[in-house]
Amino acid sequence: MRAVERVSAGAAFWRVHDARRSATAFFDGIGAGINPTRFAPIVNDVDSQAVPVLYAGGNRQGALFESVFHDAPRTTPRYVHAARLKGRVLTRITLARDVVLADLTMEGLPSLGTDRVRLIDSESTEYDTTRQWAEAIHNDNPSLDGLYWISRQNDRCPAILLFGTRVGTRDVAADPASLALDAGMGFDLVASWADKADITLI
Structure with missing residues (x-):
């Protein structure tokens, strides 16, 4: 794949996740009560198993817009x-090695023969199609570690998805402290970004 984003070891990202799970835990997007996402679940053509993935934002607001504010x-x-x-926390994670990601920005998408409207700005009704794109990128490009794009909800916020078949928990380190989002400073942070985006918390 020609259009790639190279991210160096030491780069920091942020995750919103269930407080009961590790910030570096990958998930396969399959299970009771789990809704499909834009790029998961996808299937590895080598063993026909679901590919574990890890979503993260390039900054704190990116993590919020790709999770809490996503819909x-x-x-x-x-x-x-x-x-x-409720029960969700914000944690900073750091890459322990360099990664190479498929560039799904407006600069990189033309090389795939698609565009942002179809792949990033599309609604959840199109997730079957967007997951097929992610699956094809994973299966046709064994040297790629994941995907890189700009958030649909906030164009100042980069986002990444890491393929668990290429990147492991040893390749991602989490800060020991997380910020709870349902009270205190964490809730204030969410409320602040909601206000900036004209989103009402109800």
Whole structure:
């Protein structure tokens, strides 16, 4: 694949995740109560097993917009249920090695023969198609460690997905402290970004 984003060891990203799980835990996107995402679940053509993935944001607001605010309507009125914050925390993670990611920005997408409207800005009704793209990128490019794009909800926020078939928990380190999002400073952070994006917490 010609269009790639190279990210060096030591680069920091942020994850919003269940407080009961490690910030470096990969998930396969399969199971009761788990909704499909834009790029998961996908299947490895080598063993026909689901590929574990790890989503993260390039900054704190990116992590929030790719999780808590992910499904907020794009036109007013915009709202998110505050109950989504319960039991969720924000954690900084750091790459322990260099990674090479498929570039799904407006610069890189033309080389794939698609565009942002189809792959990034599309609604959840198109997730079957977007997952097929992710699956093809994974299976046709064994040297790639994941995907890199700009958040659909906030164009100042990069986001990544790491393939668990190429990147392991040993390749990602988590800060020991996490920020709870349902109270205190964490809730204030969410409320601040919600206000900037004209999103109401209800």
